[in-house]
Amino acid sequence: MPTKKEGSDEQTKKCSSCHELINKKAKKCKHCGADLRNWPSRHPIWTGIIILITVPWVVSLATGSTSSNSSKTNNTIKNIIGDPVEIVDVSTKVTEKNNVWWKYAWQATLKNNSSNSKTITLEVKWLDAEKFIVDTDTAYSLTVGPNQEQTFNDFQLITYPVAQNVVSVIAEIK
Numbered sequence: 001m002p003t004k005k006e007g008s009d010e011q012t013k014k015c016s017s018c019h020e021l022i023n024k025k026a027k028k029c030k031h032c033g034a035d036l037r038n039w040p041s042r043h044p045i046w047t048g049i050i051i052l053i054t055v056p057w058v059v060s061l062a063t064g065s066t067s068s069n070s071s072k073t074n075n076t077i078k079n080i081i082g083d084p085v086e087i088v089d090v091s092t093k094v095t096e097k098n099n100v101w102w103k104y105a106w107q108a109t110l111k112n113n114s115s116n117s118k119t120i121t122l123e124v125k126w127l128d129a130e131k132f133i134v135d136t137d138t139a140y141s142l143t144v145g146p147n148q149e150q151t152f153n154d155f156q157l158i159t160y161p162v163a164q165n166v167v168s169v170i171a172e173i174k
Contacts, residue, residue: 056099084114085144090124090171094163095155102163106137107153108171112144119143121174126158128165134158135166138174 013024017034027037040047088109096103106124120142126134137156144150158166 084112084116085118085120085173086111086113087122087171087173088149090169092124092126092166092169097160097163099160101157101159103155104135104158104163104166105153105155106169107151108139109149109151110142110144110173111149112146115146117143117145122152123172123174124154124156125170125172126156126166127168127170129167131168134162 011024012021014020015022015029015032015034016036018029018032020029020031022029022031022036028035035042088111090106090108092104092106094102095105104126108122108124110120110122112118122139122142124137124139126136128134135156135158137154139152139154142152
């Protein structure tokens with residue numbers, strides 16, 4: 001902290017290392033050579049790295065986001081009447097996130113009600129609070145054995161900050 005010596009003007013301060021009187025705007029002490037700049041000025045690269053790491057974290061705390069965003073829905077919507085394969089369950093969970101994308105893992109349980117193996121295409125959709133589609137993932141060639149129930153899983157990277165708007169998931173057999 002700048003201190004004034006008797007008889008000194010407001011343009012001087014004491015060096016924090018050697019306590020000699022120096023110019024208030026000096027970046028280095030002319031007596032001992034001590035660097036008088038603050039830490040961010042002395043370490044601009046480290047300062048930038050710390051800002052890049054902490055800002056997304058602070059933003060997620062401020063918006064109330066957590067890494068345990070999950071939703072679960074029993075879903076037979078979009079199953080064609082009489083279709084031998086039905087969606088028993090679909091769920092999603094954030095398994096990883098950063099300031100570019102969030103990784104949403106999904107899991108869907110399908111049931112084949114016929115006596116033959118069935119191969120289907122499944123489309124998983126993430127929805128916001130107003131039921132608008134935020135993102136989709138399509139899984140091709142999923143085969144369920146005759147009269148069997150089988151669970152499939154995968155993941156989708158959803159762009160941040162849109163990813164934080166996801167509140168539910170649905171699936172459709174195509």
